[in-house]
Amino acid sequence: MQPLTESHKPSIADIEGAYTTIKSEIHRTPILTCRGINSILNANIFFKCENFQKVGAFKYRGATNAVLNLPLSEAKFGVATHSSGNHAAALALAAAKRGIPAYIVMPDNAPSIKKKAVAGYGATITFCPPTQQAREETLGQIQKETGAAFIHPYNNHNVICGQGTTTLELFEDVSDLDIVIAPVGGGGLLSGTATYAKEKNPSVKVYGAEPANADDAYRSLRDGTIYPSVNPKTIADGLLTSLCPLTYSIISAKCDGILTVPEDTIANAMRMVWERMKIIIEPSSAVPIAAIMANPSLFREQRVGVIISGGNVDLDNLPW
Amino acid sequence: MQPLTESHKPSIADIEGAYTTIKSEIHRTPILTCRGINSILNANIFFKCENFQKVGAFKYRGATNAVLNLPLSEAKFGVATHSSGNHAAALALAAAKRGIPAYIVMPDNAPSIKKKAVAGYGATITFCPPTQQAREETLGQIQKETGAAFIHPYNNHNVICGQGTTTLELFEDVSDLDIVIAPVGGGGLLSGTATYAKEKNPSVKVYGAEPANADDAYRSLRDGTIYPSVNPKTIADGLLTSLCPLTYSIISAKCDGILTVPEDTIANAMRMVWERMKIIIEPSSAVPIAAIMANPSLFREQRVGVIISGGNVDLDNLPW
Numbered sequence: 145m146q147p148l149t150e151s152h153k154p155s156i157a158d159i160e161g162a163y164t165t166i167k168s169e170i171h172r173t174p175i176l177t178c179r180g181i182n183s184i185l186n187a188n189i190f191f192k193c194e195n196f197q198k199v200g201a202f203k204y205r206g207a208t209n210a211v212l213n214l215p216l217s218e219a220k221f222g223v224a225t226h227s228s229g230n231h232a233a234a235l236a237l238a239a240a241k242r243g244i245p246a247y248i249v250m251p252d253n254a255p256s257i258k259k260k261a262v263a264g265y266g267a268t269i270t271f272c273p274p275t276q277q278a279r280e281e282t283l284g285q286i287q288k289e290t291g292a293a294f295i296h297p298y299n300n301h302n303v304i305c306g307q308g309t310t311t312l313e314l315f316e317d318v319s320d321l322d323i324v325i326a327p328v329g330g331g332g333l334l335s336g337t338a339t340y341a342k343e344k345n346p347s348v349k350v351y352g353a354e355p356a357n358a359d360d361a362y363r364s365l366r367d368g369t370i371y372p373s374v375n376p377k378t379i380a381d382g383l384l385t386s387l388c389p390l391t392y393s394i395i396s397a398k399c400d401g402i403l404t405v406p407e408d409t410i411a412n413a414m415r416m417v418w419e420r421m422k423i424i425i426e427p428s429s430a431v432p433i434a435a436i437m438a439n440p441s442l443f444r445e446q447r448v449g450v451i452i453s454g455g456n457v458d459l460d461n462l463p464w
Numbered sequence: 465m466q467p468l469t470e471s472h473k474p475s476i477a478d479i480e481g482a483y484t485t486i487k488s489e490i491h492r493t494p495i496l497t498c499r500g501i502n503s504i505l506n507a508n509i510f511f512k513c514e515n516f517q518k519v520g521a522f523k524y525r526g527a528t529n530a531v532l533n534l535p536l537s538e539a540k541f542g543v544a545t546h547s548s549g550n551h552a553a554a555l556a557l558a559a560a561k562r563g564i565p566a567y568i569v570m571p572d573n574a575p576s577i578k579k580k581a582v583a584g585y586g587a588t589i590t591f592c593p594p595t596q597q598a599r600e601e602t603l604g605q606i607q608k609e610t611g612a613a614f615i616h617p618y619n620n621h622n623v624i625c626g627q628g629t630t631t632l633e634l635f636e637d638v639s640d641l642d643i644v645i646a647p648v649g650g651g652g653l654l655s656g657t658a659t660y661a662k663e664k665n666p667s668v669k670v671y672g673a674e675p676a677n678a679d680d681a682y683r684s685l686r687d688g689t690i691y692p693s694v695n696p697k698t699i700a701d702g703l704l705t706s707l708c709p710l711t712y713s714i715i716s717a718k719c720d721g722i723l724t725v726p727e728d729t730i731a732n733a734m735r736m737v738w739e740r741m742k743i744i745i746e747p748s749s750a751v752p753i754a755a756i757m758a759n760p761s762l763f764r765e766q767r768v769g770v771i772i773s774g775g776n777v778d779l780d781n782l783p784w
Contacts, residue, residue: 174494195742415779422515422744422775455742459735459784 152301152390154308156343159336162209162305163312169208169241170309171197175317180420185436187443190321192314195425195455199233199261201382202310202333202453203297207234209306210295211242219244221291226272226279228254229382230454231297236267247292249282251275257458298332299388308336314449315344323443325432326451328352328361328402329383331391333453338398352395352402353435355410360386362402365395379410379463382428382453403435403442410434411463424455427463472621472710474628476663479656482529482625483632489528489561490629491517495637500740505756507763510641512634515745515775519553519581521702522630522653522773523617527554529626530615531562539564541611546592546599548574549702550774551617556587567612569602571595577778618652619708628656634769635664643763645752646771648672648681648722649703651711653773658718672715672722673755675730680706682722685715699730699783702748702773723755723762730754731783744775747783 176191194202211223222245225235232248239246246267250259251274262269272282287294298304310333311324324341328334331352338350354361358376364387373386387395395402414430417423429452436443436450496511514522531543542565545555552568559566566587570579571594582589592602607614618624630653631644644661648654651672658670674681678696684707693706707715715722734750737743749772756763756770 200742418744418779422520424738424742424744459738459782462779462782464779 153394154301154305154336154339156340158301158305159308159312159340162302163309165212166205166208166306166309169212170205172313173197175314176421176423178421181416184416185433185443186440187436187445188447189436190314190318190447190449191421191452192310192449193423193452194310195423195429195452197454199230199237200454200456201230201234202307202451203230203234204237205309206300206303206306206332206336207231207238207295208241210300210302211235211238211244213302214293218293221293222246223295224283224286224290224292225249225295225297226283227297228258230456232258232267233261233265235295236262236265240266245290245292247286247290249279249286251279255458297385298330298335299390300332301390304332304335304339304391304394306336307333308340310451311337311340311449314451315340318447318449320447321348321449322446323349323351324449324451325351325353325403325435327380327383327428327431327453328354328395329428330385331361331387331395333451334399335391335394337451338395342398349400350398351435352399353432354402354404355380355383355407355431356404357407358383359402359404361395362404364392365399365402368396378407380428380431382426383431403439405431405434405438409438413437415464424457425452426454426457429453429455473714474621474625474656474659476660478621478625479628479632479660482622483629485532486525486528486626486629489532490525492633493517495634496741496743498741501736504736505763506760507756507765508767509756510634510638510767510769511741511772512630512769513743513772514630515743515749515772517774519550519557520774520776521550521554522627522771523550523554524557525629526620526623526626526652526656527551527558527615528561530620530622531555531558531564533622534613538613541613542566543615544603544606544610544612545569545615545617546603547617548578550776552578552587553581553585555615556582556585560586565610565612567606567610569599569606571599575778617705618650618655619710620652621710624652624655624659624711624714626656627653628660630771631657631660631769634771635660638767638769640767641665641668641769642766643669643671644769644771645671645673645723645755647700647703647748647751647773648674648715649748650705651681651707651715653771654719655711655714657771658715662718669720670718671755672719673752674722674724675700675703675727675751676724677727678703679722679724681715682724684712685719685722688716698727698747700748700751702746703751723759725751725754725758729757733757735784744777745772746774746777749773749775
């Protein structure tokens with residue numbers, strides 16, 4: 145994997161370029177509002193609903209941009225990644241749409257629903273023991289055998305630019321936002337969000353939201369060093385990863401802070417959205433809403449864009 | 465209660481008039497489509513999403529139209545109904561918006577979430593034993609004491625006209641529909657749907673969908689007589705009621721048939737929509753989708769409008 149440097153930091157122009165590239169491939173997801181929730185949170189919330197994106201998550205934007213930016217000479221060997229989550233499904237579908245192979249390394253304990261989704265998009269799945277080392281070794285072996293290009297879920301310029309297009313659409317649809325808030329795991333979404341929002345309007349505040357039980361990004365920014373995410377215990381299964389140098393450098397330069405939320409507030413916020421808005425959001429998407437609830441003075445009467453990152457939930461294991 | 469006659473049958477002009485009356489009070493709900501479901505069902509489905517309507521159900525349209533059509537001399541005494549479901553919440557909110565009292569008779573075994581919703585809209589709730597006789601007697605007593613106008617959930621011209629505005633919006637947004645399908649309980653929604661669709665375009669087919677375990681409408685139309693709904697056992701809790709003479713006469717004149725579905729297919733259809741569309745629909749709304757699955761030859765490659773009637777679900781008691 146090539147080391148990523150300052151030159152890989154995206155600009156707003158890069159995100160606009162990504163949008164031109166992927167626009168015809170993605171859903172333009174709606175902005176929803178809910179008077180009941182505005183009243184509870186005492187703010188004007190604009191939900192950017194990437195739960196309605198293809199594969200049910202914003203990840204399809206970044207994966208598509210990465211796949212479409214590969215030159216044919218590389219693309220013909222296919223793409224590869226290790227992931228048990230939405231990035232795996234997103235990369236599998238993006239590759240299928242370009243007609244190139246996708247090789248996905250998944251831990252053998254991944255939920256069967258995720259295995260099925262990835263297989264359903266025609267990817268070749270290789271299972272490995274559920275350790276970081278096994279994942280990386282298995283992926284290395286596959287790359288050696290196939291020549292496939294590794295598309296990292298967030299340590300990748302084109303992926304971050306793709307994720308940033310979510311905020312581009314949010315700004316096109318909603319004027320005069322005071323704040324934008326997105327969940328933070330590895331930081332790809334938050335990096336794209338912060339880059340677009342701050343370059344478009346420097347007076348907009350940008351926050352990341354993170355479970356207190358997986359607060360590596362919060363601690364990393366506080367202490368000026370990247371902490372790994374060690375054995376995090378949270379229902380927000382999309383936020384288990386840690387920042388990489390690229391996302392750390394973007395987020396530390398552009399974000400106004402990381403807000404952490406107690407674990408029990410995540411399911412409450414998720415349920416409030418299900419009950420009042422009649423839409424299905426995954427636990428990771430509820431974390432920014434829980435953060436608004438936990439910080440009323442920060443959000444009072446503000447116009448807040450909330451990135452709803454995805455809607456992939458195991459309906460047999462709901463957190464209530 | 466006054467007997468309703470042919471003169472109470474709505475026309476398309478009545479529905480257009482209702483729309484003028486209620487338009488500023490209701491949400492214009494979206495039409496959603498889903499390629500995955502189209503592929504499974506081998507049809508082009510246009511979901512008219514009344515789960516996003518106020519109070520989470522189409523019932524708000526009919527209740528609002530009934531409340532706004534009351535002359536001030538009657539309205540000042542308030543409105544009353546007996547219901548444990550969406551009509552109760554809808555009438556409570558519609559009355560609150562007009563600033564008149566609402567008196568709701570609920571069976572004392574109604575789910576606490578429904579009691580809370582109705583109370584939250586400021587209605588006066590009177591509990592009674594869970595029998596039809598107790599409901600009607602309690603309601604009669606309240607009407608005597610208060611002078612409130614009884615707004616029946618479907619045996620009411622203005623209610624049916626309000627429900628018909630769902631299909632008016634569907635036809636405004638989707639051209640060239642071949643079929644429209646809606647769930648049928650008491651028949652208010654289906655009466656409004658069939659009236660609008662058939663008068664707008666007589667070549668459009670209109671079907672009702674009903675659980676096989678609560679197939680009183682199917683049997684009533686087959687045999688030419690109204691059967692009561694006796695102790696129905698279905699998860700489609702919005703479809704437990706039986707037709708009244710007014711809805712029977714509209715539906716028998718205008719509908720192309722009632723399709724019944726096996727009980728176990730309702731939860732499957734509901735879950736398919738939750739998983740693939742990331743929207744929350746209630747069991748009653750899944751019945752038309754189950755009917756499409758059960759009758760592939762009827763719907764093959766057709767453009768089908770499906771009325772998603774509501775999204776009010778007890779998240780602690782899901783049917784899987």
